[in-house]
Amino acid sequence: MMELTRKGEYAIRGIVFLASRPPEQICLLSDIAAAVDVPPTFLAKIFQQFSKIGLVKSYRGTGGGFVLGRSADKITLLEVVEAVEGPIVPNRCVINKGECARDATCNVHPVWVDVQHRVRDILNEVTLQKLAGTNPPK
Amino acid sequence: MMELTRKGEYAIRGIVFLASRPPEQICLLSDIAAAVDVPPTFLAKIFQQFSKIGLVKSYRGTGGGFVLGRSADKITLLEVVEAVEGPIVPNRCVINKGECARDATCNVHPVWVDVQHRVRDILNEVTLQKLAGTNPPK
DNA sequence: CATAAAAAGACTTATAATGTCTTTTTTGTG
């Protein structure tokens, strides 16, 4: 239960690697993919999603590639995960009221709300800067 | 991300309903399924799993049905969820060491370990007794 | 023995995960 998909795992690996590089250095997708051992075409899709919401900045054409959209200490693991996996919802009924007809009287419902908050809190405390911390800058 | 499956949701509904009945009363699967609005054949599979590990006790033949395997205050939501969904693993690498070659040096790894513990703690604090609390005994 | 009920297992269908492949757009350089 509650398992991160490979897409999510790859997304994290990719952007953490990017965060471990000098901020101004443009990285090729192919290089990132090779470094974190992810199928390049798959990582491409992931980085396209990142790019759309500004988590990374992309440059096309010759000399193009990717850099972080903001400084690594301003990007949280929560953002990264939710960008590719969607919101963290331990059960349907926490998405919005009325999703389950029973939610008003259900005693289980608040437990899921609690789980959601705790997990989000944990992930929100972790920045890419922390994650990239001791990685070798090569 | 992290979404409970229907199987899990149904499992909880079913056993919470059972916990809301007088402890000695044998309940028909068909009655439980109708009460909690779950396909009876699907709930049958779920209760078979419960039965195998003793979460419920089943009686076959005429007059048969299900009762809780222990008193409701001795069964936690964690047990129920893990019985049908398997262990709570936010990422593959928390299953066992060596699942990911990077885990020794990875800074993300401990975050998932933390998530796992927090979620398990929350679910482990919730008993079926609490969940069945204010349900009408009909 | 007839009937009621759960157990077991095979099977089906729908959805989501995990990728791949091809084409298009953008951009820098000789």
Place this chain on the structure above:
DNA sequence: CACAAAAAAGACATTATAAGTCTTTTTATG
């Protein structure tokens, strides 16, 4: 300007998991 390098976009393919059904078997009761 032509070309090459790189990301963007979108269609496609494959596999795995979820979700549920159906049939047959076993067990118990009266």
